[in-house]
């Protein structure tokens with residue numbers, strides 16, 4: 392069975408257990424959002440699910456084979472990871488950065504099809520006009536979309552085998568329209584048969600696009616299920632420290648979280664008109 396799954400997964404870093412006893416999984420065509428307060432262990436979990444980080448105990452299984460048994464070149468064809476802050480300091484043309492995503496598929500011999508797919512992925516994220524620009528001249532949000540296009544090219548819109556897209560806060564530097572658009576595109580890849588695991592801080596985007604939401608806090612999975620079972624006033628108060636109203640939006644049909652107040656500080660401030 393095709394699935395990316397963590398079973399009793401714990402990860403230790405720097406002498407501390409960062410994620411503990413995690414059980415969750417995603418299948419091709421499913422969209423799992425991972426939410427939780429800062430420092431909850433979401434990126435660490437994603438790192439372990441991608442095979443980049445080794446688990447301390449438990450297992451990560453990718454299509455019925457243990458993650459640690461996958462050959463790296465085959466793993467790169469199977470899943471693409473978009474880290475929170477991809478490091479790239481060389482002024483490559485944008486198109487070349489996106490073509491790096493095709494490397495596991497083409498072995499470094501760029502074909503006409505690779506080029507078409509790379510440009511198509513740039514178009515999907517709205518920056519095809521930047522294809523020839525030097526990566527280092529781009530804004531933060533533009534860079535984030537280049538890397539998003541790179542991982543889209545890696546999982547490949549043209550393929551029909553089981554594959555997975557792991558996204559760590561892919562919208563953190565994007566304006567509201569591009570954030571929505573990025574998740575819509577991820578959802579479209581999901582409909583093409585890609586399993587998507589996406590760490591998100593925006594609970595409303597998670598509610599809108601995910602089939603399942605996993606709530607992590609203090610390194611543990613606190614809740615997992617359909618958005619209405621996880622985005623509850625009680626769970627948000629307990630794990631995020633916010634008082635929230637949760638409503639069914641009449642137009643989208645998705646849950647909407649309206650934060651009424653936080654419990655992090657007792658200080659009140661008055662807004663000053665500019």
Ligand SMILES: Nc1ncnc2c1ncn2[C@@H]1O[C@H](COP(=O)(O)OP(=O)(O)OP(=O)(O)O)[C@@H](O)[C@H]1O
Nearest residue numbers: 404405407409427428429430431432433434435436
């Ligand atoms: N190599 C490391 N050594 C020690 N502690 C680490 C290491 N990497 C991460 N941590 C700690 O583990 C915790 C979880 O980190 P992680 O990046 O997984 O959280 P997160 O939920 O993704 O947070 P955020 O939402 O802020 O990105 C944090 O407290 C972090 O400081």
